[in-house]
Amino acid sequence: MQLSVLQKYGEARLPRYTSYPPSPEFSPAVGFEIYGEWLSQMPCDTPSSLYLHVPFCRSMCWYCGCHTTITAKDQPVVEYLDLLRREIDMVATQVRQPLRVDHVHFGGGTPTIVAPMDFVALTDLLRDRFGFSAAAEIAVEIDPRTLSIEMAGALGGAGVGRASLGVQSFDPIVQKAVNRIQSEETTIEAVDRLRQSGVESINFDLIYGLPYQTVHSCIDTASAAAAMRPDRFAVFGYAHVPSFKKHQRMIEEAALPGSAARMEQALAIAETLVDAGYVQIGLDHFALPEDELARSQAAGKLRRNFQGYTTDNCETLIGFGASAIGRTQQGYVQNQVGLGFYAGSISRGELATARGYRLTAEDRLRAEIIQRLMCDFEVDVPAVCARHGFDAAELIIGNGKLLELTEDGVVDLAEGVIRVRRDYRFLVRAAAAAFDGYLYRSGRSHSQAA
Known part of the structure; x- marks a missing residue:
């Protein structure tokens, strides 16, 4: 295992991808x-x-x-x-x-x-x-x-x-x-x-x-x-x-x-x-x-x-409860985090929702790709794109992060199928991040990839 690869990807701050988009993208608009x-x-x-x-x-x-x-x-x-x-x-x-x-x-x-x-x-x-x-x-x-x-x-x-x-x-x-x-x-x-x-x-x-x-x-x-x-x-x-x-x-x-x-x-x-x-x-x-x-x-x-x-x-x-996150078919919601704010909303007879996110068609596509990578360590991008009505080339061609991962030997890419190599599975979040449409324009901190 190359130490340079570990240093390059293992020290990156990345989401845990328990949701997509990650919660820092939620806003009071919802x-x-x-x-x-x-x-x-x-x-x-x-x-x-x-x-x-x-x-x-x-x-x-x-x-x-x-x-x-x-x-x-x-x-x-x-x-x-x-x-x-x-x-x-x-x-x-x-x-x-x-x-x-x-x-x-x-x-x-x-x-x-x-x-x-x-x-x-x-x-x-x-x-x-x-x-x-x-x-x-x-x-x-x-x-x-x-x-x-x-x-x-x-x-x-x-x-x-x-x-x-x-x-x-x-x-x-x-x-x-x-x-x-x-x-x-x-x-x-x-x-x-x-x-x-x-x-x-x-x-x-x-x-x-x-x-x-x-x-x-x-x-x-x-x-x-x-x-x-x-x-x-x-x-x-x-x-x-x-x-x-x-x-x-x-x-x-x-x-x-x-x-x-x-x-x-x-x-x-x-x-x-x-x-x-x-x-x-x-x-x-x-x-x-x-x-x-x-x-x-x-x-x-x-x-x-x-x-x-x-x-x-x-x-x-x-x-339910302060800070709780939920999801419906339309998107994500999160309750007030502070106990006082949460209590105030409920006491007024209002749902405690403080912020959320309305999912787009592209979000759903990227979410499925990220989910399969996180769960299976591989994903057939063209197949997922076909289910969502998108062109796989738009996600693969010109994807600089994916190209880096391929060149560094972290993932294999063949005919649109991406596989995280067994020795580098602990860096799977770096592979998922290659399909994150929000990460690299966000200033929020996340956890280390390794």
């Missing part, structure tokens, strides 16, 4: 009135996903890139839940008939900061306002350090079938450097509580590129985590953007690994998990061979959305 129109025009039989954002945690992890607020008290959470229920009612009245819900995801923050009985009541409200399919999956993100026996039981009773647990790193030096102390024993206890409560599918999140992290500590963490036998792993590179996330200034920048070290860490984690019997899924996920995610990849049906790689094929996503 507000709550337009979102209301989009909801009212939604066909009642549209398969939909719901995302509920709970922006509270008990303590701040300094690497965190999420929208969250630290609270030691329960009252702010209780007041927020009231707003969330009112937003759910507003959205439910906008659509003509109850939507068919196939997936529900609770994210944060720490969704399980909600009291057990309140969580059950919230899922009951969702079932009452929307039409859950028989096989609807409910998933929730969990901080293992704060998961009580009562909450685990409530999750099982509410029908939660999948839990994503933050692990990140078991290295005590790294944990201290990022203000997140979490032992292996704590994680094992949380997994046991969930499984005993009927939450059968478990996901772990790992992070590389953290301060003081080493290849050795990454291997130790991945080995210990794999021994707990979760169904899936998501392995992310730490994105250091202290200009946007001020708490990240608590991290010692001199202790952060460079691009070459980050790549070594990512490859070491991948090799450890594959050796433990997991199948690599796309760029940064891993799953047991019998898991639905692995089967979806084998069948060429893998998707990528705001939760990463997924089996969720719903084109419609309804977001």
Whole structure:
């Protein structure tokens, strides 16, 4: 592997391509009135996903890139839940008939900061306002350090079938450097509580590129985590953007690994998990061979959305809560980020939409090309263009970024079919970026490509 190629592409700041266009392209031109129109025009039989954002945690992890607020008290959470229920009612009245819900995801923050009985009541409200399919999956993100026996039981009773647990790193030096102390024993206890409560599918999140992290500590963490036998792993590179996330200034920048070290860490984690019997899924996920995610990849049906790689094929996503992002057939919407602004919108009886993006035909074309590259590491550009009524030559001929990638040996291009070479799959976002119509005129920061 050429170090020059890694330095050229691995240090670039690129979107994660969990959506296209990426969220920095959203604007206030799409507000709550337009979102209301989009909801009212939604066909009642549209398969939909719901995302509920709970922006509270008990303590701040300094690497965190999420929208969250630290609270030691329960009252702010209780007041927020009231707003969330009112937003759910507003959205439910906008659509003509109850939507068919196939997936529900609770994210944060720490969704399980909600009291057990309140969580059950919230899922009951969702079932009452929307039409859950028989096989609807409910998933929730969990901080293992704060998961009580009562909450685990409530999750099982509410029908939660999948839990994503933050692990990140078991290295005590790294944990201290990022203000997140979490032992292996704590994680094992949380997994046991969930499984005993009927939450059968478990996901772990790992992070590389953290301060003081080493290849050795990454291997130790991945080995210990794999021994707990979760169904899936998501392995992310730490994105250091202290200009946007001020708490990240608590991290010692001199202790952060460079691009070459980050790549070594990512490859070491991948090799450890594959050796433990997991199948690599796309760029940064891993799953047991019998898991639905692995089967979806084998069948060429893998998707990528705001939760990463997924089996969720719903084109419609309804977001609830501060900062939540949603998507309809017409485009993307995002709620007010600040809790005060979000509360103000809901209190006025308005949808909380602060900004969004109306998709064009070209956006849909580029989105499919990027999605297939991110999921399959290859794409037949002429075939995709034919489905969308575009000429493939307009995307390939004169595409300087694609030409560079080809000349540097990162991708192969033959008769319009682009394949990312196996040794360079960790740079797949650079290949996707070659088809991003917005990236190189944007001044926004993104995460490192490797």
